[in-house]
Amino acid sequence: MHDAHAHGSTVIRPLLHEFVEDRATWDIYEQFLWGPALLISPVMEPNAVTVDAYIPDARWYDYYTDEYIGIRGKSTTLSAPLDHINLHIRGGYILAWQQPANTTFYSRKNPMGLIVALNDTQLAEGQLYWDDGVRIDAYEDGAYLLTSFTAKQNVLDITVVHHGYTDPNNLMFTEIKVLGVNTNVQQVAVLQNGGTIPSAHVLSYNSTTQVLKITRLQLQLGQTYTVQWN
Known part of the structure; x- marks a missing residue:
């Protein structure tokens, strides 16, 4: 949209x-x-x-x-x-999602996640536009948040492109699924500002489906992160 x-x-x-x-x-x-x-x-x-x-x-x-x-x-x-x-x-695209609810008022408070669908060369990209959901001219007035996602091999970069809105619901990406991971994953690291940050995440890797699932993350919407898996 x-x-x-x-x-x-x-x-x-x-x-x-x-x-x-x-x-x-x-x-x-x-x-x-x-x-x-x-x-x-x-x-x-x-x-x-x-x-x-x-x-x-x-x-x-x-x-x-x-x-x-x-x-x-x-x-x-x-x-x-x-x-x-x-x-x-x-393959080649990254989709952001949010847990549903009966109305958008309540769904906007729910945890978010990412589906990273790698292509044949292990690349993917996507974007998330986010505003207050009410304001008519949010984009024209710059009152929005735009985040880009770029995956390459075993690295996912979450980058804030435009920061004109801060959501009051303390939204977080709590889950990331990476599809098409062709190597066994033993560990995941979350980095911010060049250094590794503490994370209580849980990872699982299915070698049959080649799906890496990282849960219990706490990546705040509106901040820049790097996620690496090895």
């Missing part, structure tokens, strides 16, 4: 917007992307329990299992029971 407002990009976009060189995407109208990183393959036929989907040539992870699906540049049939919408995360 921030990119669409500030730079004129699209929010909901057809596959050809991201994969224009792939002729197969030009005629697809029953799948779509949310931004550049989320591929949605909905069921459009009544009573169907599967959906035929085209998976563009990139590294894609199943949103629900965090696993690399191993399909690229071809069509496939996906299971689609009534309670399941097929959603895939594109």
Whole structure:
């Protein structure tokens, strides 16, 4: 939404917007992307329990299992029971999330986290725009917080790009999931201002799914950090 407002990009976009060189995407109208990183393959036929989907040539992870699906540049049939919408995360992107609640007033108080979906070269990037959620001209007035996330190999940099707003809810990133980690991880370090800071985090690494999960973090929104795993 921030990119669409500030730079004129699209929010909901057809596959050809991201994969224009792939002729197969030009005629697809029953799948779509949310931004550049989320591929949605909905069921459009009544009573169907599967959906035929085209998976563009990139590294894609199943949103629900965090696993690399191993399909690229071809069509496939996906299971689609009534309670399941097929959603895939594109490698190379970092998504911020927040635990939900019944209203945005309450959800804005909840812990936050990051999904780092590494691409084939172990890189990923993303941004988070944050303001008070009420002010009409927050961006124009500079009353917002913009944070960038950059992952390279085994390092994640969290950098504050614009600091024009401080959230009163003491928000923190409490969990980071890194998808596509191809080496066994034994330890994680959190650094700030060039030095390691104390952290009571807990890490788990699944060598089968290649998912690194770091929980019990306390990384304050609006501050700069570096997270390293080895």
